Amino acid sequence: MFKATIDASLLKDSIEILSVLVDEARFRISPDGISVKAVDPANVAMVSFNLESGAFEEFEATESEVGMDLTKINDIMGVAEKNETVKLELREDTQKMEIRIGGFSYTLSLLDPSTIRSEPRIPQLELPAQVILNGNELRKAIKAAEKISDHILLGIEDEIFYMEAEGDTDKVRIDMTRDQLIDMKPGDARSMFSLDYLGDIVKPASKSNEVEINIGRDFPIKLNFVIANGGGTANYLLAPRIESD
Amino acid sequence: MFKATIDASLLKDSIEILSVLVDEARFRISPDGISVKAVDPANVAMVSFNLESGAFEEFEATESEVGMDLTKINDIMGVAEKNETVKLELREDTQKMEIRIGGFSYTLSLLDPSTIRSEPRIPQLELPAQVILNGNELRKAIKAAEKISDHILLGIEDEIFYMEAEGDTDKVRIDMTRDQLIDMKPGDARSMFSLDYLGDIVKPASKSNEVEINIGRDFPIKLNFVIANGGGTANYLLAPRIESD
Amino acid sequence: MFKATIDASLLKDSIEILSVLVDEARFRISPDGISVKAVDPANVAMVSFNLESGAFEEFEATESEVGMDLTKINDIMGVAEKNETVKLELREDTQKMEIRIGGFSYTLSLLDPSTIRSEPRIPQLELPAQVILNGNELRKAIKAAEKISDHILLGIEDEIFYMEAEGDTDKVRIDMTRDQLIDMKPGDARSMFSLDYLGDIVKPASKSNEVEINIGRDFPIKLNFVIANGGGTANYLLAPRIESD
Numbered sequence: 001m002f003k004a005t006i007d008a009s010l011l012k013d014s015i016e017i018l019s020v021l022v023d024e025a026r027f028r029i030s031p032d033g034i035s036v037k038a039v040d041p042a043n044v045a046m047v048s049f050n051l052e053s054g055a056f057e058e059f060e061a062t063e064s065e066v067g068m069d070l071t072k073i074n075d076i077m078g079v080a081e082k083n084e085t086v087k088l089e090l091r092e093d094t095q096k097m098e099i100r101i102g103g104f105s106y107t108l109s110l111l112d113p114s115t116i117r118s119e120p121r122i123p124q125l126e127l128p129a130q131v132i133l134n135g136n137e138l139r140k141a142i143k144a145a146e147k148i149s150d151h152i153l154l155g156i157e158d159e160i161f162y163m164e165a166e167g168d169t170d171k172v173r174i175d176m177t178r179d180q181l182i183d184m185k186p187g188d189a190r191s192m193f194s195l196d197y198l199g200d201i202v203k204p205a206s207k208s209n210e211v212e213i214n215i216g217r218d219f220p221i222k223l224n225f226v227i228a229n230g231g232g233t234a235n236y237l238l239a240p241r242i243e244s245d
Numbered sequence: 246m247f248k249a250t251i252d253a254s255l256l257k258d259s260i261e262i263l264s265v266l267v268d269e270a271r272f273r274i275s276p277d278g279i280s281v282k283a284v285d286p287a288n289v290a291m292v293s294f295n296l297e298s299g300a301f302e303e304f305e306a307t308e309s310e311v312g313m314d315l316t317k318i319n320d321i322m323g324v325a326e327k328n329e330t331v332k333l334e335l336r337e338d339t340q341k342m343e344i345r346i347g348g349f350s351y352t353l354s355l356l357d358p359s360t361i362r363s364e365p366r367i368p369q370l371e372l373p374a375q376v377i378l379n380g381n382e383l384r385k386a387i388k389a390a391e392k393i394s395d396h397i398l399l400g401i402e403d404e405i406f407y408m409e410a411e412g413d414t415d416k417v418r419i420d421m422t423r424d425q426l427i428d429m430k431p432g433d434a435r436s437m438f439s440l441d442y443l444g445d446i447v448k449p450a451s452k453s454n455e456v457e458i459n460i461g462r463d464f465p466i467k468l469n470f471v472i473a474n475g476g477g478t479a480n481y482l483l484a485p486r487i488e489s490d
Numbered sequence: 491m492f493k494a495t496i497d498a499s500l501l502k503d504s505i506e507i508l509s510v511l512v513d514e515a516r517f518r519i520s521p522d523g524i525s526v527k528a529v530d531p532a533n534v535a536m537v538s539f540n541l542e543s544g545a546f547e548e549f550e551a552t553e554s555e556v557g558m559d560l561t562k563i564n565d566i567m568g569v570a571e572k573n574e575t576v577k578l579e580l581r582e583d584t585q586k587m588e589i590r591i592g593g594f595s596y597t598l599s600l601l602d603p604s605t606i607r608s609e610p611r612i613p614q615l616e617l618p619a620q621v622i623l624n625g626n627e628l629r630k631a632i633k634a635a636e637k638i639s640d641h642i643l644l645g646i647e648d649e650i651f652y653m654e655a656e657g658d659t660d661k662v663r664i665d666m667t668r669d670q671l672i673d674m675k676p677g678d679a680r681s682m683f684s685l686d687y688l689g690d691i692v693k694p695a696s697k698s699n700e701v702e703i704n705i706g707r708d709f710p711i712k713l714n715f716v717i718a719n720g721g722g723t724a725n726y727l728l729a730p731r732i733e734s735d
Contacts, residue, residue, distance in 0.1 A: 079385065169598075324634045354660055
């Protein structure tokens, strides 16, 4: 069984964290909360997301797994006004999720979890370097890079965290010193990433004051941030692109 | 002759009431005011609209009938700023309408009324049930239904007014008790309507605090509301769709 | 050499003045400031623009000429927040412009000026009549005309400045008396212009409180306004269309 009440904007933000990578997801429900692990169709990026029971206004659940169409939930959430809450209730007999917002009740058919791509194994990577920065500043940098290129180089050099994108003729570079970052653990780091992916991932991340980036040399990047005032976490893993210069 | 001054936003709203169903309309002008009756090209919905002379700041008219292109008037009204007034004057000799907004004067060619579809006969229906509700709440319900279906069921059951839409797999339902409505006259009511039409009709209706809905079993719906602080009325009649389940 | 600091919104507005007519421009840099003269690809309109060194927060320059892609600068300026400043520095060795906004540094490849259409010779016209009016009011008139036609007649008659557009069936006319204008020098004036061009030109002009229009009979129009609180000027010259009635 599953029955929960949650702030509508928190649910919207949670769905966005997943929907930048996948259209459907398997939600693992337990008495402790909800978690999702998903990989994008091209196997380039992974997301691992969890929302603890404490992040909900009400939460009652036994172990179960449900498949949901993220686009549909997103559509439904469009009805919610600011500060409204959403009530969720699983109808196990019919395999439907009952979603109530104000006077509206939606009956959403669940997807058979076995038809959704299985959960990826998130690799345990030891990455040598780390920076913590404001999500909105990270997003501004990514948006600036998107103007001229489709990939971006992230690295650390002389205790400076840099993001650099090069187009056919032009270049953009953002240098951030230890002072401009919230925290930094310097190390051997220089990897290139697709802006298609990074641009999507920083959208939900931009709402967070502290985004932790773990990075190495030609290694995947790990991007973590806290949601729901500490009641949950979102973690992205993005594979590097090969530098061809 | 026809010469009138009216608040620009009131004229805009009046045009919208008509333009959700038709592109051109025959305006019947008399010393008492202006009225329009029109039916959409597919014969599914009718509108009957009137604006009394008292709703105008100035109004002088003899009996006449003019055809106007609603899209054009709408375009012209885009120039009007908030709280501006619009002066209208019919030039009978040239069959043009002179429209003045601030320093702008438009000379709009009238359409020959005989080229516009003739006025429909609005059937006098005795519908068994009635609900009165806030226009904006009605619109929210219709928008929610549009997310998952192209038709909606409206009905009354056990003194509850319900709106229900069913998609291929999902369902949305809004229940409104007598307390949540402004007024209700229960009766045998359950009819299905196209959301294409109802979605258009509730746009102008959403600005009204009180929308009166008259409904029966597999009968057309009548949707009435007052405009211009009581200086006019808008009435829609929408044919039901046949339930195919 | 060239090194300058300028308010971001002032630079954006300056680029817009040029980009409504051309995509690339030759910037003439001198110790006194920056100037551009350009003609649109169809030879219908010319712009002459200058920004004095005093309009910059810092300005150091020797004589030089650089070609720049206006679309790219515009894209880059999208990163600037309100009240931010932009630092420009010319790297003569590599023929690149270094653009710094906050923590971002862009390296923009310059265009070879010889590949950009050469500066037009701006004809010295003695136009008989002149009106000075608010840029936003001018824009409103042009937008009203665009609703019904693709050309507009500007003229003076009996000390009234008029703008008149005629569509296939409809007409819009704006009359402005001496009182409604900031200033007027009446004279023989009546010329027709393409709204495609005039609509573009009034976009940047609409931000100015005083736009000076010089006009004659079937002659080009000159449209001048001050930018940067008097630290620069923008001048457009637009060829008339032939009246075919």
